[in-house]
Amino acid sequence: MAALSRLLRGSAASMCPAGRWLSSVVAEPGFRFPATVSQKGAAPTTDPGCRSVQWVFLGCPGVGKGTYASRLSRLLGVPHIATGDLVREELASSGPLSKQLVEIVNQGQLVSDEIIINLLSNRLEDGVAKGESGFILDGFPRTTRQAEILEGVTEIDLVVNLKLREDILLAKCLGRRICSQCGGNFNVASIDIKGENGKPDISMAPLLPPEHCMSKLITRADDTEKVVKERLRVYHDLSQPVEEFYRNRGKLLEFDLPGGIPESWPKLLQALNLDDHDEKKSAAA
Numbered sequence: 696m697a698a699l700s701r702l703l704r705g706s707a708a709s710m711c712p713a714g715r716w717l718s719s720v721v722a723e724p725g726f727r728f729p730a731t732v733s734q735k736g737a738a739p740t741t742d743p744g745c746r747s748v749q750w751v752f753l754g755c756p757g758v759g760k761g762t763y764a765s766r767l768s769r770l771l772g773v774p775h776i777a778t779g780d781l782v783r784e785e786l787a788s789s790g791p792l793s794k795q796l797v798e799i800v801n802q803g804q805l806v807s808d809e810i811i812i813n814l815l816s817n818r819l820e821d822g823v824a825k826g827e828s829g830f831i832l833d834g835f836p837r838t839t840r841q842a843e844i845l846e847g848v849t850e851i852d853l854v855v856n857l858k859l860r861e862d863i864l865l866a867k868c869l870g871r872r873i874c875s876q877c878g879g880n881f882n883v884a885s886i887d888i889k890g891e892n893g894k895p896d897i898s899m900a901p902l903l904p905p906e907h908c909m910s911k912l913i914t915r916a917d918d919t920e921k922v923v924k925e926r927l928r929v930y931h932d933l934s935q936p937v938e939e940f941y942r943n944r945g946k947l948l949e950f951d952l953p954g955g956i957p958e959s960w961p962k963l964l965q966a967l968n969l970d971d972h973d974e975k976k977s978a979a980a
């Protein structure tokens with residue numbers, strides 16, 4: 696905990712007040728965006744004293760936090776830090792913690808705040824040593840206590856709350872596959888759901904792996920129907936209050952996913968007031 700405080704205090708100290716996000720969700724001049732990203736309507740800044748973005752992604756299991764957070768992290772040049780990945784790395788390491796964690800994770804429960812903060816703290820410390828700045832957190836905070844601890848040590852600029860219907864979330868979790876060799880994330884679920892009560896239809900094409908990954912696909916041990924349902928229940932009980940925590944602070948951007956990546960990505964960029972020059976170039980090519 697002390698290490699997390701120290702690290703995050705360090706980044707808060709170099710924060711540019713003019714760069715703080717306001718509830719309008721439009722970045723103030725002062726944030727450092729890499730050359731390929733521009734903030735529509737905001738003058739680019741070169742002020743080296745200002746820090747990079749510090750964002751949080753919230754949302755139920757299977758909603759796509761990892762997908763969109765990692766795309767944004769590449770666009771904004773900040774690390775994407777997923778606490779679920781940190782937990783899985785620890786499980787794979789068969790270190791002293793892994794025995795303790797395996798049961799908790801495979802039952803769909805949350806790891807203790809102390810353990811998760813310790814893992815996050817170590818990850819941030821490694822990042823600082825490599826010269827990283829800013830972050831997009833995915834899967835943290837997941838309890839109001841974690842949110843309070845984070846608030847006590849640094850300023851979060853923006854919290855993006857991704858939303859999708861619960862029947863789709865289950866299908867997406869059950870369709871998740873990981874390449875055991877390259878670590879790539881894929882999804883074999885094909886979603887095609889008619890909208891009801893005036894809601895639009897939702898289609899999501901599968902995100903299929905390249906040919907060479909096909910035979911190496913594995914499924915997460917906690918992506919079984921029983922465990923996913925328990926994770927959704929735990930999310931509603933413990934993590935939904937975190938949405939309220941940030942809503943009360945005017946930092947929550949609600950984003951209803953309109954479909955798969957092709958429909959959702961441009962709309963998310965629009966909601967964030969960001970431009971992806973690289974994507975436009977490749978689309979035009």
Ligand SMILES: Nc1ncnc2c1ncn2[C@@H]1O[C@H](COP(=O)(O)OP(=O)(O)O)[C@@H](O)[C@H]1O
Pocket residue numbers: 755756757778779780782799800803804805806807808811833834835836837838841917926
């Ligand atoms: N912030 C956190 N607090 C407690 N446990 C966590 C946290 N982040 C991840 N975990 C543990 O790791 C598991 C996998 O996390 P993640 O990959 O984020 O799952 P999901 O796909 O359900 O969002 C969780 O079910 C939980 O046991």
